[in-house]
Amino acid sequence: MSLNRSFFVPIDSPLHRLNPLTKLTFVFAMIISAFLSVPDMAPALAVLVLLTGFIGKVQRQYRTVLLKLILPAILFMFVMQSVFLPGGETILIQVGRFDVARENVRAAFLTVSRVFVMVSSFAILLLTTHPSKLMADLTRRGLPPQLAYVIISTLQILPQMQAKAQTILSAQRSRGLDTESTFLKRVRAIVPLVGPLVFGSLVEVEERAIAIEARGFTSPRAKTFLYEVPDTRADRLIRWTLVIFTLLSLAARIWLS
Amino acid sequence: MEVITQNVVYFIVVLAIMVLLFVWAYLTGRMQKEFTTMTWVLIPVAIAINLTIGQIVLVLKLPVYLDSIGTVLVGVICGPWAGALTGALSNIIAGIILDPGWFPWFPVAAVIGATAGVMANIGYFKNWWKVVVTGFIIAVAATIVGTPISILIFGGISASGSSIITAFLLETGRSLMTAVLTTNFIAEPVDKIATSLLAFAILDGLSARYLTRFPRGENAAVEKGQQQVQLIIALVVVALLILFGIYVLPSITSG
Amino acid sequence: MAIVNLHNVTYKYPLTETPALQNVNLRVKEGEFVAIIGRNGAGKSTLCYTLAGFVPHFFKGELTGSVEVAGMDASKSHLHEWVLNVGLVFQNPFNQISGAKYTVFEEIAFGLENIGVPRDEMKVRVEEAMRLTGISDLADRSPYSLSGGQQQRVALTSILVMQPKVLVLDEPTSQLDPIGAREVFGVIRTMAEQGMTVVLAEHKVEWIARFADRVVALHEGKIILDGTPREVLTSDLLLDKGFGISRYTSAARKARELGLWRQEQLPVTLEEAAEGFALTPNASPKRRCESK
Numbered sequence: 001m002s003l004n005r006s007f008f009v010p011i012d013s014p015l016h017r018l019n020p021l022t023k024l025t026f027v028f029a030m031i032i033s034a035f036l037s038v039p040d041m042a043p044a045l046a047v048l049v050l051l052t053g054f055i056g057k058v059q060r061q062y063r064t065v066l067l068k069l070i071l072p073a074i075l076f077m078f079v080m081q082s083v084f085l086p087g088g089e090t091i092l093i094q095v096g097r098f099d100v101a102r103e104n105v106r107a108a109f110l111t112v113s114r115v116f117v118m119v120s121s122f123a124i125l126l127l128t129t130h131p132s133k134l135m136a137d138l139t140r141r142g143l144p145p146q147l148a149y150v151i152i153s154t155l156q157i158l159p160q161m162q163a164k165a166q167t168i169l170s171a172q173r174s175r176g177l178d179t180e181s182t183f184l185k186r187v188r189a190i191v192p193l194v195g196p197l198v199f200g201s202l203v204e205v206e207e208r209a210i211a212i213e214a215r216g217f218t219s220p221r222a223k224t225f226l227y228e229v230p231d232t233r234a235d236r237l238i239r240w241t242l243v244i245f246t247l248l249s250l251a252a253r254i255w256l257s
Numbered sequence: 258m259e260v261i262t263q264n265v266v267y268f269i270v271v272l273a274i275m276v277l278l279f280v281w282a283y284l285t286g287r288m289q290k291e292f293t294t295m296t297w298v299l300i301p302v303a304i305a306i307n308l309t310i311g312q313i314v315l316v317l318k319l320p321v322y323l324d325s326i327g328t329v330l331v332g333v334i335c336g337p338w339a340g341a342l343t344g345a346l347s348n349i350i351a352g353i354i355l356d357p358g359w360f361p362w363f364p365v366a367a368v369i370g371a372t373a374g375v376m377a378n379i380g381y382f383k384n385w386w387k388v389v390v391t392g393f394i395i396a397v398a399a400t401i402v403g404t405p406i407s408i409l410i411f412g413g414i415s416a417s418g419s420s421i422i423t424a425f426l427l428e429t430g431r432s433l434m435t436a437v438l439t440t441n442f443i444a445e446p447v448d449k450i451a452t453s454l455l456a457f458a459i460l461d462g463l464s465a466r467y468l469t470r471f472p473r474g475e476n477a478a479v480e481k482g483q484q485q486v487q488l489i490i491a492l493v494v495v496a497l498l499i500l501f502g503i504y505v506l507p508s509i510t511s512g
Numbered sequence: 513m514a515i516v517n518l519h520n521v522t523y524k525y526p527l528t529e530t531p532a533l534q535n536v537n538l539r540v541k542e543g544e545f546v547a548i549i550g551r552n553g554a555g556k557s558t559l560c561y562t563l564a565g566f567v568p569h570f571f572k573g574e575l576t577g578s579v580e581v582a583g584m585d586a587s588k589s590h591l592h593e594w595v596l597n598v599g600l601v602f603q604n605p606f607n608q609i610s611g612a613k614y615t616v617f618e619e620i621a622f623g624l625e626n627i628g629v630p631r632d633e634m635k636v637r638v639e640e641a642m643r644l645t646g647i648s649d650l651a652d653r654s655p656y657s658l659s660g661g662q663q664q665r666v667a668l669t670s671i672l673v674m675q676p677k678v679l680v681l682d683e684p685t686s687q688l689d690p691i692g693a694r695e696v697f698g699v700i701r702t703m704a705e706q707g708m709t710v711v712l713a714e715h716k717v718e719w720i721a722r723f724a725d726r727v728v729a730l731h732e733g734k735i736i737l738d739g740t741p742r743e744v745l746t747s748d749l750l751l752d753k754g755f756g757i758s759r760y761t762s763a764a765r766k767a768r769e770l771g772l773w774r775q776e777q778l779p780v781t782l783e784e785a786a787e788g789f790a791l792t793p794n795a796s797p798k799r800r801c802e803s804k
């Protein structure tokens with residue numbers, strides 16, 4: 001996997017300066033509207049999200065994410081759905097047994113726009129928000145601190161375990177383990193890989209639990225935070241706008257159908 | 258559009274049931290018991306196991322995902338709620354760092370952890386054949402929750418490998434719902450039984466002394482004795498059930 | 513005033529038959545620096561966990577007798593109250609990294625965030641603690657990128673910043689290289705000299721002899737010796753029970769058999785040995801001539 005660290009790009013930009021909750025509200029407003037409002041809303045939102053990605057001065061990284069992760073998946077879905085979805089009257093193209101109907105292309109375009117909005121708005125949040133700031137802000141607002149612990153801890157453990165997996169994989173290969181050839185051999189390759197990977201990290205759990213208990217992890221007192229994450233008037237304004245926008249877009253769906 | 262409306266109703270019903278269960282477990286204190294510091298520290302490790310092994314399997318090009326071994330582990334030794342949380346967070350975090358396309362599947366992952374937990378609580382994670390049964394039940398649960406998501410979010414055909422089967426079934430004239438359901442019913446049991454068996458092998462390798470640190474460590478206490486016959490029977494029954502399912506599903510869903 | 517008071521403590525881990533601690537009685541005065549020695553499996557870690565409240569609160573199991581530390585009673589207090597008064601540092605530096613933080617500074621602040629220390633005070637305390645342990649220059653590094661010795665000092669700092677009344681250390685240098693060990697020992701010494709109550713399980717007897725006020729020897733879960741470093745570390749009992757002892761003690765014991773060591777007391781450190789041999793009248797060459 002190419003992107004095995006968090007997406008965050010450490011620079012300063014208007015989007016970076018926004019409060020994490022504001023960006024999270026943006027993500028959910030976009031997703032809810034794209035999926036639940038009138039169908040034509042989704043492509044419009046996709047354009048909006050795309051444009052937003054370029055205010056954050058993270059164009060380069062955003063483009064990489066778009067090209068490497070989002071577009072291939074989306075194109076695949078688009079083609080498969082256009083060709084294979086059942087029904088449809090107006091046939092646009094026909095190749096042998098496969099036909100592409102206009103209705104299905106429309107449906108596929110709609111689905112793909114929705115998925116684009118979901119994935120892309122999420123990517124923008126992650127590119128412009130440091131995970132520990134996001135967690136600090138959400139914890140301050142009532143997210144259980146244990147959840148914040150789990151998320152940050154995973155983000156740190158995962159690359160370590162991936163590196164370990166890589167080491168084990170190459171070590172086993174050099175010892176003649178077959179990871180390329182026949183199906184059965186590849187199935188059998190799994191077991192000697194899994195053992196060394198998991199047991200060590202499972203045994204560490206006990207000591208780490210002791211270590212964080214020793215540092216007041218279960219303290220019932222109200223937590224405080226090392227970093228202050230600013231929440232400005234503009235933030236609140238944007239959040240309310242997004243909430244109202246979402247409500248209106250839901251109303252539009254009910255009213256128009 | 259009709260399929261979508263059906264699915265929305267379905268989602269609301271599922272959500273209501275979940276909220277009720279949540280309130281019940283919270284008020285009776287069952288949920289809180291599962292979340293000790295050991296659980297909180299185990300969950301990140303379990304998620305890392307999920308995603309790392311998931312990637313190894315991709316490297317080995319095997320026709321399974323095996324991306325919920327950690328989720329099943331937590332479900333078994335900490336409890337269903339802890340398992341559900343592990344599954345959900347696993348997909349959310351994979352969405353953060355690997356590919357945002359993981360994100361919508363988090364309810365499926367949660368159900369996998371919860372089912373593993375419930376099965377382990379009734380003693381079905383103690384020897385090989387029981388683990389096969391558990392794997393099958395997990396697969397059924399995953400199919401029930403995964404199918405509507407697949408249709409509602411991805412229009413039935415996502416970017417995953419098994420979508421090829423769906424496309425094939427659609428070509429043979431099945432309805433969208435039938436095609437997706439059947440696809441999942443073929444792909445899931447193999448994967449979830451393999452996942453459960455691997456999780457069981459890992460638990461078998463951990464000392465009882467270590468397992469007692471976890472809220473439901475006793476769930477993984479292995480029953481001794483030869484059970485090869487039972488194991489074979491379990492596998493055969495499961496295989497028959499899958500075939501039967503593939504056969505009757507179309508008539509159920511088209512009704 | 514005893515800040516630690518264990519009376520007749522017997523403890524069994526869950527699923528075990530033999531007690532890991534048996535009738536342990538231990539009193540530690542405020543400001544005292546007590547070292548615990550013992551072979552592998554003697555119960556040193558268990559004793560440390562008991563002082564730090566993890567036995568029985570975290571490990572469960574069966575505890576009889578009374579445990580009182582810093583005015584708390586194990587049968588009444590919760591673990592989260594206990595950790596406010598007693599700090600615990602143990603062997604593996606890597607496993608003591610919380611995982612919840614990206615930099616050393618944040619890592620050290622983690623405990624203070626958990627117990628609700630206000631932000632301004634938190635920053636001051638973290639900086640002060642880092643200065644004390646000499647890791648100020650690591651503030652912005654990732655805890656995972658450090659050497660074992662540095663990680664262990666981060667772990668120690670993360671505990672010290674919480675200002676415990678008693679500091680319990682379970683073989684904190686056993687997994688470090690000599691340089692890392694020296695750095696960690698330096699910090700422990702500073703803490704002891706500043707008057708903190710310190711309990712340290714440790715193998716390096718020469719270091720203990722130089723700096724500890726008192727040594728307790730554990731064997732199969734029982735305290736078999738308790739006294740000044742000299743008394744305990746040179747006792748013949750340690751030899752019988754297979755404890756690791758100072759090479760200077762062994763050398764002097766051998767010398768005594770040969771009549772080359774005439775002092776009452778056996779030495780533990782290099783300095784004591786040198787001094788003792790210097791005081792021995794008519795040293796070796798002459799005697800060797802006589803015996804010819």
Ligand SMILES: Nc1ncnc2c1ncn2[C@@H]1O[C@H](COP(=O)(O)OP(=O)(O)O)[C@@H](O)[C@H]1O
Pocket residue numbers: 466525526528532550551552553554555556557558559
């Ligand atoms: N978690 C545990 N569960 C059961 N027995 C344990 C556990 N930890 C240690 N023991 C046993 O308790 C005894 C004392 O161990 P320990 O305190 O770790 O000794 P030391 O630190 O001196 O090497 C040993 O016999 C050991 O096997």
Ligand SMILES: [Mg+2]
Pocket residue numbers: 556557558682683
């Ligand atoms: Mg020990």
